[in-house]
Amino acid sequence: MRNFAYQRAGNVTQAYTLHGNDNSADFIAGGTNLIDMVKLDIMRPERLVDVNLLPLTEIEELDDGRLKIGALVTNTDLAYDERVTTRYPVLSEALLAGASTQLRNVATTAGNVMQRTRCPYFRNPSRPCNKREPGSGCGALDGINRNHAVLGGSDKCIAVHPSDMCVGMQALGATITVEGPDGPREIPFEEYHLLPGDTPEREHDLRDGELITHVTLDAPIEGAKSHYLKLRDRMSFEFALASCAAVVALDGDTIREARIALGGIATKPWRSHEAEAALKGKPATEATFQQAAEAALAGAVPHRDAAFKIPLAKQAIVRALSTVTR
Amino acid sequence: MSDNIIGAAKPRIDGPLKLTGLAKYSSDNLLDDMVYAYGVFSSIASGEVTNIDLSVAQQSPGVIDIFHHDHFPQLFRTPSSMEQENKVDEERLPFEDNQVHYAGQFVALVVADSFENARAAAYKVKVDYKTSPVLANLAQAVKVNGTQLHQDSRNSRGDPEPAFQSAQHKIDFTYVTPVETHNPMEMHATVAAWSGDKLTMYDTTQGVVNARNVYAKVFGLSPDRVEVITPFLGSGFGSKLWPWPHAIAAAAAAREVGRPVQLVVPRQEMFTTTGHRPETSQRLRLATDDDGRLVSLRHESISTTSTIDQGNNPYVESCGKMTQGLYSCENLLVTHSTTGTNRGTPTSMRAPGAAPGLFALESAMDEMAIEAGLDPLEFRRRNYADSDESKGLPWSSNKLREAYDQAAEKFGWSKRNSEIGSMRDGNEIVGWGMATCNWEAIRRPCDARVSLRADGTAYASCATQDIGTGTYTIVAQAVSQVTGLPLEKIEVELGDSSYPSGPISGGSWATATALPAVAAAARKALEELKSYAVSERGAFVGAKADDLSIENGQLKSADGKTVAFAEVLKQRKLASADGEAHTGGAPTDQYAFRSFGAHFVEVRWDQGISNLRVSRVVSAIDVGRAVNTLTSRNQVEGAIVMGVGMALFEQTEYDHRNGRPVNNNYAEYLVPVHADQPEVDVILLDYPDYKFNEFGARGIGEIGITGLAAAVANAVYHATGKRIRELPITMDKLMDDVPQAQQA
Numbered sequence A: 001m002r003n004f005a006y007q008r009a010g011n012v013t014q015a016y017t018l019h020g021n022d023n024s025a026d027f028i029a030g031g032t033n034l035i036d037m038v039k040l041d042i043m044r045p046e047r048l049v050d051v052n053l054l055p056l057t058e059i060e061e062l063d064d065g066r067l068k069i070g071a072l073v074t075n076t077d078l079a080y081d082e083r084v085t086t087r088y089p090v091l092s093e094a095l096l097a098g099a100s101t102q103l104r105n106v107a108t109t110a111g112n113v114m115q116r117t118r119c120p121y122f123r124n125p126s127r128p129c130n131k132r133e134p135g136s137g138c139g140a141l142d143g144i145n146r147n148h149a150v151l152g153g154s155d156k157c158i159a160v161h162p163s164d165m166c167v168g169m170q171a172l173g174a175t176i177t178v179e180g181p182d183g184p185r186e187i188p189f190e191e192y193h194l195l196p197g198d199t200p201e202r203e204h205d206l207r208d209g210e211l212i213t214h215v216t217l218d219a220p221i222e223g224a225k226s227h228y229l230k231l232r233d234r235m236s237f238e239f240a241l242a243s244c245a246a247v248v249a250l251d252g253d254t255i256r257e258a259r260i261a262l263g264g265i266a267t268k269p270w271r272s273h274e275a276e277a278a279l280k281g282k283p284a285t286e287a288t289f290q291q292a293a294e295a296a297l298a299g300a301v302p303h304r305d306a307a308f309k310i311p312l313a314k315q316a317i318v319r320a321l322s323t324v325t326r
Numbered sequence B: 001m002s003d004n005i006i007g008a009a010k011p012r013i014d015g016p017l018k019l020t021g022l023a024k025y026s027s028d029n030l031l032d033d034m035v036y037a038y039g040v041f042s043s044i045a046s047g048e049v050t051n052i053d054l055s056v057a058q059q060s061p062g063v064i065d066i067f068h069h070d071h072f073p074q075l076f077r078t079p080s081s082m083e084q085e086n087k088v089d090e091e092r093l094p095f096e097d098n099q100v101h102y103a104g105q106f107v108a109l110v111v112a113d114s115f116e117n118a119r120a121a122a123y124k125v126k127v128d129y130k131t132s133p134v135l136a137n138l139a140q141a142v143k144v145n146g147t148q149l150h151q152d153s154r155n156s157r158g159d160p161e162p163a164f165q166s167a168q169h170k171i172d173f174t175y176v177t178p179v180e181t182h183n184p185m186e187m188h189a190t191v192a193a194w195s196g197d198k199l200t201m202y203d204t205t206q207g208v209v210n211a212r213n214v215y216a217k218v219f220g221l222s223p224d225r226v227e228v229i230t231p232f233l234g235s236g237f238g239s240k241l242w243p244w245p246h247a248i249a250a251a252a253a254a255r256e257v258g259r260p261v262q263l264v265v266p267r268q269e270m271f272t273t274t275g276h277r278p279e280t281s282q283r284l285r286l287a288t289d290d291d292g293r294l295v296s297l298r299h300e301s302i303s304t305t306s307t308i309d310q311g312n313n314p315y316v317e318s319c320g321k322m323t324q325g326l327y328s329c330e331n332l333l334v335t336h337s338t339t340g341t342n343r344g345t346p347t348s349m350r351a352p353g354a355a356p357g358l359f360a361l362e363s364a365m366d367e368m369a370i371e372a373g374l375d376p377l378e379f380r381r382r383n384y385a386d387s388d389e390s391k392g393l394p395w396s397s398n399k400l401r402e403a404y405d406q407a408a409e410k411f412g413w414s415k416r417n418s419e420i421g422s423m424r425d426g427n428e429i430v431g432w433g434m435a436t437c438n439w440e441a442i443r444r445p446c447d448a449r450v451s452l453r454a455d456g457t458a459y460a461s462c463a464t465q466d467i468g469t470g471t472y473t474i475v476a477q478a479v480s481q482v483t484g485l486p487l488e489k490i491e492v493e494l495g496d497s498s499y500p501s502g503p504i505s506g507g508s509w510a511t512a513t514a515l516p517a518v519a520a521a522a523r524k525a526l527e528e529l530k531s532y533a534v535s536e537r538g539a540f541v542g543a544k545a546d547d548l549s550i551e552n553g554q555l556k557s558a559d560g561k562t563v564a565f566a567e568v569l570k571q572r573k574l575a576s577a578d579g580e581a582h583t584g585g586a587p588t589d590q591y592a593f594r595s596f597g598a599h600f601v602e603v604r605w606d607q608g609i610s611n612l613r614v615s616r617v618v619s620a621i622d623v624g625r626a627v628n629t630l631t632s633r634n635q636v637e638g639a640i641v642m643g644v645g646m647a648l649f650e651q652t653e654y655d656h657r658n659g660r661p662v663n664n665n666y667a668e669y670l671v672p673v674h675a676d677q678p679e680v681d682v683i684l685l686d687y688p689d690y691k692f693n694e695f696g697a698r699g700i701g702e703i704g705i706t707g708l709a710a711a712v713a714n715a716v717y718h719a720t721g722k723r724i725r726e727l728p729i730t731m732d733k734l735m736d737d738v739p740q741a742q743q744a
C-alpha cells in the first residue's frame, strides 16, 4: 500500500468535485474491494474521496412500481429489505450467495457494481495483464484460467466480472443513475458494464469524475417467480464458477416471460437473450430448459482450465429453471 | 490423588486469556523503539538478481535501511540436525547471494518506522532479474533432472516382483497429490531485539528450543545468549516447526539498525517462503491371492523439493512410511525419491508422509478390494498385521480391528449396497467409503520443573509450546494427577527456551514426551516437600517420609493426619518445594508404537449441478489414552475437516510456464468453511498404552487427517463410478461432458 490523501464528501456535488477527473482519485464506500487492491499495489490512488456520508442510503418505491436503491445501501440491508425479498427474491438470493456476512454488512450497492475482477494475474503487479497495464499481454489466456470467462472474452482479456448482485439485477432489468459536473445521466444496466474487446481497461460506462447515485430496478414482471443458483467448489464464501438468475412468468404450463442472466462465466454480468428467446412461449419442461441452456452457451469458448464451465453453466440454467417453475 | 483428571473433559485453562485478548501472540509484542520490516519478494521463480534500484524507495517516508544481497551481514549456516535440535528445512541463508530459486524468495528487506511505511517503500524497490529455465512442477523436474532416491533399510522385504507376476489379482496405479499450503490463522511473525550480544526473539515457532539453537548457530552465539519466546501460537500445522528466512532476516536487521524489528510475513508469501506440503506422485502395485491376502505390496513415491536443497539434504515426504507395517505382507517395497523444483523448501504438514501416503495406499486398497471381489472393510480385516513386520517387533497395542468394528457399526456400513450409484436420495447419489488411518507414536527426551508453593498453588514449566492444541491444560492435568491439587491452583508456563528443555510441538509427540517429565518433576517436588515435613519444625516431624501419602493437595500420615502442602511450607518458612526431572524417550527395541483408526465417509453427489459434498464422517481412533477428551476430540474433528479440505479443495497452483504461484491468497486457496463441515462423529477408543508411557497416551494431533482423503475418494467412486487418483476431487474431474479445451 502506498500513502494517499483522504477526503470526506458531505454531498453529491462535493463528492464529484473533490474527485475531479485527472485520474488521481477514487471513491471509497465500504472499502472491501478498493482497500484490497490498494494493498496489493494494483490501484494506486493519490486521493481517496469517502462517500459514506452522502444521503444515498434509502430504498424507495416509485409510483411506477420501480424500486430506487441508493448507492450506499449495504448488501445486507438490500438483501433483507422486505420489498426485495417479496418482489425481487432473485436479488436477495444473489446478494446472500455473495461474500460473507461481515463483508455484506459494509459492502455497498455501488461498490458491488464497481467491484473488479478476481483474475490472479490482474491482482499481482508483477504479472502481465492488459486490463491493469494495456499492452502488457494477458497472463490468463494461456495460463491458469479455471476462474475465467467462457463468454464475452476477447484475445486481450477473459476476466470474469465476479458480482452475484449484478447478475440478479441484470435479470430483473435496471437503470444506473450517475452524476457528475455535467449533471445526472441514466444508463441501462445492460449497457453499463463493457465487454473487454480491445480495451479491457475500460470496464464500464462511468466517466472519471462521475458518481453512481442510484440503481433503479424495473417494476417486477406480473406474476413472475425468480431464483438465483450459484455453483462453486465449496458451499459458501467463494465466487461463482457458474451462476444463473432466472425470472419466469408462466401461463399455465407455458412460459409467458423469461429473463436469464449468468454469472461466473462471463466478462460482464451476462444477460442471455438467446436463452430467453428459447423459453418464451414454450412449455415449461426439462427439454425446453435444456434448449435454453444450449442457446445461452452456444458461443462459449473452452479455455484451458475453464472448459468444464460450459456444461456447468448449462446445469445452472436447467436447475434454476426447474426450481423456479416447480 | 485424583484418579479421574487424566482422561477427563477439561476446557482449556488458557481459554479466558484468549477470549479476552490478553494472550500475547508474537506480533502483539510492541517493544520500545521498535521498527518494522517488510520484504521485497522475487517475482520470478528461477534466475538471478541483476540490479536493485533503491533510489525511489530510499526517499520514501520513514525508511531506515534497505537490506539485500550486497548489503547484509555475514551469517553462518546451521547444519540441519534433529538430534542436535538445530533443524532447519531451508539451509540457505537470506540474502546469501543474488540467486533466485523460487518466486516469493526474499530479495530485499525494507526497515522503516511503521509497518505502512515499510510496505510502501518495499513496493518502490525496483529489482531487475535475469531469468533461467524454470522447473515449475514435478513432471517438468523429473523430465529434466530425474529423481534422487533416499534409502531406508526398513523399506523392503521378500521379493515383490515375482509375487506380483504370479498373483491372481493385481492393480498398478499412480496417485498424485498437489502442493498444499499450511494456512494457520496467525501469520508467521518475528519480533527480534538485541541487548548487547543477547538476542530475544518473540517468534512464531512450534519449537522454542530448536529455534534458539538455530539462531545461536546462525549468529555464532552460545545458546544461553538467545531466548525464544512463544507463549501462544495461532497454530502452525508444521509450517512453524523449523525457522525460515524471515526470522533470521529480522534478527540480522535488528542488530544492524540497533533497534527491535518486527516482521510479519504477508499471507501471500506464506505460500512461498514458509514451507508447504510438496507435490507427490505415488505408484502403487498390489497383488493378492485367492483369499484376498496381500502377496505383494509396492509403494514408490516421488515428492518435490526445492532446487535449493535437492542434492544436499532435502525434505523427503515419506509417503510409504505407514505402508511398511500397516498391513501384513511378506513381499514389500517402499521407496522415496525427490526431484528439485523452483519452489520454496517444502516441510512437514500435519501428518507428513502419511497424509498423502495413505491417500494413495488406502485408495489402492479400495481398488484392490474391488478387483479381488471383496468388501473394502473385509479386505482390510483379512490383511491385519499382528506385528510390525517392518521392524520385526510386536505392537505395544493395536486396536485397529475394534476401531473398524465400532466405526462400521455406528456408520451403518452393513447397509451399504456395493453397486455403484445404487444409493439415492432425491437429486443426490449417496456414496459410502472407508479407509484406515495410521500414525507412528514417538516419545522423546524431556525436562520439566514443578514447584509446590507456599500460597497453595503449584507451578509447572517446560520449554515446549501450546500451539492451540491444549498443552497448557494437559500439563496442569498431569500436575493435578500427581499432587491432587485442583486445576485452578496450577499455573503452567510454556513457550520460552529458558525453561527446562522440552519437545517441539509436532509429530504428535509433545503430549507423550512432556507429560512424563512433568509428572516426574511433580513427584520430585513432593519428595522435597515430604523431606521438609519430616525434619525439624516440620508438620510431621519425626515421621518417615515414605509413610506420608498425598491426598488432595495435602500430606497425610499413616495415622490419618493431613496437612496442606502450603502449611507444610509455611511451618518451615519456605517459599516452595521444587522438583526438576529429565525423562528419556520411549525404548524402540521391544515394541513398535503406532496409533490406528478408521474413517467411514458418506458423500453426496448431485449430478444435475455437479455438486459434491461430504455429508457424514464416523471415525474410531485408537491413540491409547486420550488425556483430555475435549481437546482430543477437538484435534480429531479438526483433522477430519482438514482432511475434507485435502480431499476436495486444497491445491496451491503454480503457473506451468514460469513456476509462479497463482492462487496464493485466502480467497482462492480453498479450505473448508462452516457450510462444508460434515456431520462428524468421533469415537475415542480408550486403551491406555502403558508400554509407551505412564499415562498411556500416544498423542493425537495428526492421525485424524490420515486416510480421510482416501475414504472420500472411495466414497466418490461408490457414488459416481469415477476413480479420482489426483487430488483434489473437484467437480470438473467428475463431469461427463466437458468439451475439449481450446489451445490458446
Ligand SMILES: Cc1cc2nc3c(=O)[nH]c(=O)nc-3n(C[C@H](O)[C@H](O)[C@H](O)COP(=O)(O)OP(=O)(O)OC[C@H]3O[C@@H](n4cnc5c(N)ncnc54)[C@H](O)[C@@H]3O)c2cc1C
Residues within 6 Å of the ligand: A026, A027, A028, A029, A030, A031, A032, A033, A034, A035, A036, A051, A071, A097, A098, A099, A100, A103, A106, A107, A108, A109, A110, A111, A112, A113, A114, A115, A162, A163, A164, A165, A210, A211, A212, A213, A237, A238, A239, A240, B667
Ligand atoms: C473475500 C471476499 C469475497 C467476496 N465474495 C464475493 C462473492 O462471492 N460475490 C460477490 O458478488 N462479491 C464478492 N465480494 C466482493 C464484494 O461484494 C465487494 O467487495 C463489495 O461489493 C464492494 O463494495 P464496497 O462498498 O466495499 O466497495 P469499495 O471497495 O468501497 O469500492 C469498490 C469500487 O467501487 C468504487 N465506488 C464505490 N462507490 C462508488 C460510487 N458511489 N460511485 C462510483 N464508484 C464507486 C470505488 O472507487 C472502487 O473502485 C467478495 C469480496 C471479498 C473481499
Ligand code: SF4
Residues within 6 Å of the ligand: A117, A119, A120, A121, A122, A128, A129, A130, A131, A132, A137, A138, A139, A140, A141, A156, A157, A158, A159, A200
Ligand atoms: S484475463 Fe484480463 S484481467 Fe486477467 S490477465 Fe488477462 S487481461 Fe488481465
